[in-house]
Amino acid sequence: MILEVATLDVKTGLEPEFELAFIKAQKIISSMPGYVSHQLQKCIEKQNRYILLVNWQTLEDHTVGFRESPEYQEWRSLLHHFYNPFPEVEHYQSIDKNENTHGVV
Known part of the structure; x- marks a missing residue:
């Protein structure tokens, strides 16, 4: 399983609108092949920062299956205008x- 980690800095003052848009957008991502689960967490110290954690079965399920899909275009139109920086x-x-890869016992 692959964990996608996205740090989302939302333009100040647009946090409530972003959260409403994400409710719609999460229906898109959760319907994609290879999707396992997701969480959106809001930062305590920086009110406009979020972290999105998405579990995918494979890397390609995200980088190809989702990002190259028509559904991704809808995701983009719902969310991408909220971010600064991208x-x-x-x-x-x-x-x-169970595998000791660093020689530590």
């Missing part, structure tokens, strides 16, 4: 705890 998106994978 979000940084990274992908993470779990480390097998």
Whole structure:
């Protein structure tokens, strides 16, 4: 499983509108092939910062299946105008705890 992590800085004052738009947008992402789950969290220290965590079955489910889909265009139109700067998106994978990859016992 792949974890997509996006740091979302919403233009100040638009947070309530963003949250309403996200309610619609989450229906889009949750319907995509390879989607597993997601969370949107709001930062306590910076009121306009959010973090979006999305679990995908594979990296390609996000980078190709979602981002190259017509549904992504709808996602973009709902959300992308709220961001400044544009979000940084990274992908993470779990480390097998049974495998000792760093020589630590």
